[in-house]
Amino acid sequence: MKVPVHDETPTTTPDKVEVVLAARDVTKSFGAVHALKGVNFDVHRGQVTTLFGENGAGKSTLMKILSGVHMPTTGELMLDGAPVEIRSTVEARELGISIIHQELSLAPNMNVRDNIFLGREIMGPRGVNFAEEERQCRILMEELEEDIDPLTPVEDLRLGQQQIVEIARALSVNSRILIMDEPTSALSAAEVEVLFKVIHDLKARGVSIVYISHHLEEALTITDHAVVLRDGVMTAYAPRAEIDLEWIVRNMVGENFDLGSPPTGYDFGDTALSIEGLSVPAPGGSGYSVVDRLSLNVRQGEIVCIYGLMGAGRTELMECVAGRLPASGGTVRLHGRDLAGMTIAQRIEAGLVLTPEDRQRDGLVQTMTVGQNLSLASIGAFTRRLLTSKADEQEIIERSIREVTIKTDGGGAAIGSLSGGNQQKVVIGKMLATKPSVVLLDEPSRGIDIGAKAEVFRLLSEGAKDGLAVVYSTSEVSECLSIAHRIIVMHKGKISATFGPDATKEQIMAASGEVDLQQSLTAAFGLDHCEVVTDLHQEDLALGPLGAAGGSFLASVIAKGKVGVIGVGHGRTLLSCVENLPPQSAPNLRVVSLMGALTTGADMNPHAVVTRLADKTGAEAASMPVPFIANSTADRDVLLGQKAAQRAADLAAQADLMIVGIGTTGAQAELVTTGMIEQAEMAGIAEAGGVGEMLGHFFDKRGKPVGSEITDRILTQPLDRLKGRRIVAVAGGEIKIHAIKAVLESGLLSGLIIDEHTARAIVDMDKPDTAQH
Amino acid sequence: MTDVTTNKKQGSGGLVASIFGENANLVQILLEGRAFFALIAIIIIFSILSPNYATVSNFLIMANHVAIFGLLSVGMMLVILNGGIDLSVGSVLGLTGVFAGFLMQGVELEAAGVILYPPVWAVVVLTLGLGAFVGAVNGVLVAYFRVPAFVATLGSLYVARGVALLMTNGLTFNNLSGNESLGNTGFDWLGFNRIGGVPIGVIILAVVAIAAGLMLSRTAFGRWLYSSGGNERAAELSGVPVKKVQITVYVLSGMCAAIAGLVLSSQLTSAGPTAGTTYELTAIAAVVVGGASLMGGRGTVRGTLLGAFVIGFLSDGLVIIGVSSYWQTVFTGAVIVLAVMLNSIQYGGKAKKG
DSSP states (O other), X not given: OOOOOOOOOOOSOTTTSOEEEEEEEEEEEETTEEXXXXXXXXXXXXXXXXXXXXXXXXXXXXXXHHTTSSOOSEEEEEETTEEEOOOSHHHHHHTTEEEEOSSOOOOTTSBHHHHHTTTSOOEETTEEOHHHHXXXXXXXXXXXXXXXXXXXXXXXXXXXXXXXXXXXXXXXXXXXXXXXXXXXXXXXXXXXXXXXXXXXXXXXXXXXXEEEOSOXXXXXXXXXXXXXXXXXXXXXXXXXXXXXXXXXXXXHHSSOOOOOOOOOSSOOOSEEEEEEEEEEEOTTSOSOEEEEEEEEEEETTOEEEEEEOTTSSHHHHXXXXXXXXXXXXXXXXXXXXXXXXXXXXXXXXXTEEEEOXXXXXXXXXXXXXXXXXXXXXXXXXXXXXXXXXHHHHHHXXXXXXXXXXXXXXXXXXXXXGSOHHHHHHHXXXXXXXXXXXXXXXXXXXXXXXHHHHHHHHHHHHHHHHTTOEEEEEESOHHHHTTTOSEEEEEEXXXXXXXXXXXXXXXXXXXXXXXXXXXXXXHHHHTOSEEEEEOOSSOOSSOHXXXXXXXXXXXXXXXXXXXXXXXXXXXXXXXXXXXXXXXXOOOTTOEEEEXXXXXXXXXXXXXXXXXXXXXXXXTOEEEOOOSBSBOSSHHHHHHHHHSHHHHHHHHHHHHOSEEEEOOEEOSTTOHHHHTTSSOHHHHHXXXXXXXXXXXXXXXXXXXXXXXXXXXXXXXXXXXXXXXXXXXXXXXXXXXXXXXXXXXXXHTTOOSEEEEEHHHHHHHHHHTOTTOOOO | OHHHHHGGGGOOTHHHHHHHTOOOOHHHHHHHHHHHHHHHHHHHHHHHHOTTXXXXXHHHXXXXXXXXXXXXXXXXXXXXXXXXXXXXXXXHHHHHHHHHHHHHTOEEEXXXXXXXXXXXXXXXXXXXXXXXXXXXXXXXXXXXXXXXXXXXXXXXXXXXXXXXXXXXXXXXXXXXXXXXXXXOXXXXXXXXXXXXXXXXXXXXXXXXXXXXXXXXXXXHHHHHHHHHHHOHHHHHHTTOOHXXXXXXXXXXXHHHHHHHHHHHHHHHTSBOTTTTTTHHHHHXXXXXXXXXXXXXXXXXXXXXXXXXXXXXXXXXXXXXXXXXXXXXXXXXXXXXXXXXXXXXXXXXXXXXXX
């Protein structure tokens, strides 16, 4: 995970820094359960202290003690060196300790201002003093350097911004200590960066932060001190300078836990599950597929791992195979038998089971006992005629508890009394009790600690040895590289790569699309604006999404009003951008064609683009009323000497923004098909190595200009006048990959709007070592 | 009523648990024990206030009243276990009563020029069929057309009541005794006869309750019902035919309402189209007082029966000691709120322990 690091190492030594909050021998027991056993650590002024630990290690209990939800059983908290008892969250807040929970506690229907002052509204003589609240709210947002309007409803904000609002709320009560529970779990990389910047600013203001995260690398980049908990015991406490990732993991996990390796020593059986060209439509009838013509065969005894990011289609694939979601195409066969039209119950009967991703929502019946949950999927097995047999049911329950090693008081215990790992084992045990031949597990390791994970994997691995076909999904790479014989990487509903157990983490992550395309392109080609649009329909040129993105880019540029002259190029993509531009009045704007606008038999020449743009904005249009290409260089100069052409060229020289398309140099290039350039001429350019075209200039794959003898006849801006200007290209499509790359290499572009597939192809070109078999 | 609730914690529920012979754990005993002690308290209080209350004949009369609500409550409980609600039972009771009365008057087939007088057993079967049909409509609306149960059954409440009024033109069928020469006598057996001194209505309630209790505790369907009420998604993924279960509970509820309709019109020897108005609310109250969760997944037959008896014995007791019917309404409301409040405390405490 590459997370932008603010690479200031903590400079202050702990001795000199004031300790604001300290825990001394804090223990906490709930009945017979000892959640915390003797925890000692300090929170320093203006520094970040991170709590590391697995689920159930006691992090949240400790956090609840710090924030006044619980009182410690023994031991004490010291605030500014004096012992303090925090009896409630209100008291904690009065002492300057605020907590930001993982689930944000904002009212989505209310605006930012009302949320920040919720419960402590500033009252004036005539009710709430909204003006004063708004003023303070603006000051807070300024301090946090966030451009959030106090009157925006919270539901309209991105999650990262909502988090900022939470922070602002904590700051508005003058919090000196801010506890953040998993603040990054739902944020995008860019939002994490903003959050970390805010954390840095808060530190600078002397706010101490207690940070909790499962994301170890990320937490390491901002923390100053680490506290590691395991089973309620504090196993380590050290300043950042003395620790590394391995240290944390070692202290968290204890011994070196191994998630296992693929079971060997037997041959796979026949194909158990065969998926052919399966498609699953997205909910809501939007027309695209979340699983897209996917094929996969799994044999008896084989363990297949499906890796993919959120939204890759893993869950949908599994739920469709299990019969919960309808397919829009393709077949699923179990031992050669077509499953089409079969209900979930029939599929379970046939030997195909699914354990769902969200065990609370889809896996367990909370109102039933452990035993009733375990036997739920095999009721038929203990029903004799009409009535169920208690003895038979008990036998099934006891066998399941034994086989999947569930730690429970017995079948009669409440399901809620089990830990997460044991609950997960109940879900798995329930499905295994039906004696399946194929088991699908959607994120079986989600939310359970590493010990339980290892046990679940051992269970699966033993099942496979007995001939069970296992398919499990995960979003953690380390779990792919454990018991799986085969690793399938899914991306956007398709299998993007298949690996054996010897794959590397990097290979798997690269194939999953876990590279930030926008960032990669921006960094690689020095762009200051880059937009990667999602192309769901995968057209050849992605005109729809590109047009929409280009249109809104133009709209925002025009709306800002800082651009006086826009120069435009030619091509279908550009025309589509202009078509997508919402009508918008900008009478002071001038638009100018950057190239000769007259062509024969083309309805998307520069003239068309300019006129359409002028129509939509009411801008003054200056088209270059000359041909695109002249017969000779001399002719070109004559043509450019024309008054109208002269004026357009002068205007073009002043353009604050040039928005251009990118073309190929093939026989099907737009320049050729529209008759702007003759086929033979284009062939010559291609021969000279030219692969991409922009504004009538041709570039080879290294970005060097070629074909100058032709360019010299084209009525366009000379190359030297394009350097250092603000040029934004809108282009995409499979056929243009090399053309776009060439133009990017030329270094002329300052902005690019591109579709995702093309962007990925370009980013991938730079690392040929990424093995994708 | 307050002394009733303070009793609940000392509750030794062995007696309660033995009523239906299910194995009840401590939480269930406490929960249902509450309704049980409420019932005992009601009986004791009214026995003191009125010498006529604690007599066998009065108990049998009251039990006969409770039978109607009890039948509705058992059906309602099945629906509530599934996480739904059936507001149509009162109207279905009225409609089926009228339908039975209509059949007893003879069905005139104009084309054939004859009047058919179906025998009583056929009347009963047809009436049950009508109740099942209304239930099936409710079930399909809820399961397949995703109409919220509250709305779907509210609609049937109106439609069934409207159809009942249309069938009689707002009048009442008074002659349900049939005619010996037509071979359709015996309808009043349901409402008036006794076996060993026990009214038939009470016996029917007992039979229905035992059947429902067995179904819930000992059949696959019972397990399906509890699981789909507790977590429909999990049940579905475990192979439970959740839609079938959903439709079935509404059908069973409709049939229970039809049985109640038959018993009531037999007891009254008349079938009026407005019979059973607002009975659905009493039935819901009985289920809730009996400890079932309106969220689904929790509830038992014996709890529901106790709930029905608490409400029935309370309101009859108030009548016997001469309290105005307006006060009865107030008391019933208070009991319901108290019961739900205690349920929340009970379930809340349980969740914390878990």
